[in-house]
Amino acid sequence: MNGSRHIQVWDNCLQMIKDVIPPAQFETWFTPIKPVSLLGNKFTIEVPSDWVREYLEEHYVSFIFKALRKEIGEDARLIYKVQMVQGSPVMEPSSNVQQPVNKPIPVPTRDISLLNPFTIPGLQKLNIDPQLNPNYNFSNFIEGECNRLGRAAGLAIAKSPGKNAFNPMFIYGGSGLGKTHLAQAIGLEIKRQYPDKIVLYVTANRFMTQYMDAVNVKNKLTDFLNFYQMIDVLILDDVQEFAEKQGTQNAYFHIFNHLQQSGKQLILTSDKAPVDLMGLEQRLLSRFKWGLVTELKAPSYATRLEILKAKSLKDGIQLPEEVLNFLASKAAGSVRELEGTLSSLIAHAILCGESITMDLAQKLTDRIVSVSAPEISIDRIQDAVCSYFGINRDTMLSKTRKREIVQARQIAMYLGRNLTKTSLAAIGAQIGGKDHATVLHACNTVSDLIETDRNFKQYVSDIEKMLKVEE
Ligand code: ADP
């Protein structure tokens, strides 16, 4: 028998199919198919995923059979081989033409660009976009005492991803201190040294949405898990968002174990150290500690100065030394704040055609610093509420139903929702393990009281003022 006959047969089939379906569809669904063999009346093709197989069966099986029958006779049978993630192909006998199996499958209902990556066919050819921002690289990431360990570990990981003592790498620290930047820099550097490695950056929120989209649809969850299991370097940003999300945590746990056992690299970021992460399962937390846990701290004056110099150089703007010194001393909070101050200064100078002088800097930072008061966190809110009512933090977090404590707790939840971007679930988790419905109820209660009770309204606005004043 001629060993390449199956190729010829498939080519002929494709010619016929091409004539009857639109070119874009043909391109999408048929080009990833590989003819594998022809044995007797059994024709085997390889498809990239179960999802593609089902889509083909649902939409194109009649075309395929028509063509196949013409080529190899009425008793033609079609067998799919689904290319599996771990390179362990699975044979899956399919319908013959009399009894097509039409399983229900998730048909894309939205624009393809909005779909999760794992639902895009032909995935196994795997040109996954790592979702990395080229500006978040190592050469832009200024080194200081505040990030030295993280930076060095990141470079070591990039040299031998998965095969180092820092797996997983858990980066934590306050908002705007460079967690996302560092995590992405590692990804970029790996891609630079190992272009073939599959690197993926995903925010915890996006992962969660993908999981929720997949969880209720037959086979989609498997596709979701399979997709993540073939990643070589998985960067998960802001894992604290998983608080109280049991299903998502389970899915991630599963993926985490699989990747770690296969020697793949895991990188996570979080706004808190593992010990302080509430609402996350113990088994996940303990795994986070297996590798390296490293904190990014606020940069020192010297580092702030260097960051400012680097940024203004990049923008092609020369700032007088005294202005740089001044800015570095003013914006003592996060790097994000520092950048904000610098860019408003530059923007102002460009827009108004003024030169950047100490005068201008002083005028602007007075304004900026008072507008962008320090980042408000759930912690700070709870502190402020407790000190305002003169109660102790532990009491507030306890289960007590005493009226004034309940009230303080509700105000803290309300402010958490209005003054931060924290999710309801995460707010609840941080106030003694309440669920998201309880937080929502608290917020509604407080809103009602503000409208009906003048004293109450005063309390809330006093606390808000406390929070907006600089530390
Ligand atoms: P986080 O994820 O911790 O909230 P980001 O990584 O988003 O913070 O950083 C906030 C901004 O500060 C980004 O624009 C980032 O490029 C910048 N940045 C943070 N750390 C540094 C650093 N060490 N050098 C240069 N830029 C930095």
Ligand code: MG
């Ligand atoms: Mg971030």
